[in-house]
Amino acid sequence: MTLVxxxxxxxxxxxxxxxxxxxxxxxFVFAPSKRQISVNKAAEIAKQLPSTVNKIGVFVNASKQELETTAHAVGLDFVQLHGDETPEFCEQLDLPYIKSFRIQSEEDLQALNQYDSATYFLLDSASGPYRGGNGTQFDWSILDNNDFNHEKFILAGGLNPDNVQQAIKQTQPMMVDVSSGVETDGQKDETKINQFINLVKERSTCHTHNQI
Known part of the structure; x- marks a missing residue:
């Protein structure tokens, strides 16, 4: 089943x-963004959630100390790295990490091979002002003829209730990642959140994936 x-x-x-x-x-987005959250606020929210829900922190070019301090304070299960973090830097981390890649062409996929220690990798659009969360979609057909481990693949970028089932059908991700696609006027929308989750679970009942 595709995760959300x-x-x-x-x-x-x-x-x-x-x-x-x-x-x-x-x-939780800790990098500069209109959705940026403080460590204290994220920790407060995380305490309200069941342990079955993974808490993931989004960072851009944070130091090893900042990543580890924030992960400990909030209780993060993974750190998601959207910056220029090198393979060498990532291998030094004592944390499970998700490495994000901005995809414009097939050549961009070659970088995945350098991050073998990543628990998962996230493919996002390269368009927009931020390293992620721009609500823009990349050309999914770029992935068609490329052989990579779909059990480690998280799809992001411009997903919403209207296109997520097609996205899953075409790209076969382990997880789909949504932010602006479940918002109305810049705020999370309860109806859209539930609709998105239901559509993913409905589409992916015929697929099985390892749990994150």
């Missing part, structure tokens, strides 16, 4: 809606 991550959580109520709706993970 609801990212850019800033309020307890939205985290609880996601968890109750069946989300497998929620994301």
């Amino acid at each position: 991550k609801i990212c850019g959580i800033q309020e307890v109520k939205h985290a609880q809606i996601a968890a109750q709706g069946g989300a497998d993970a929620i994301g």
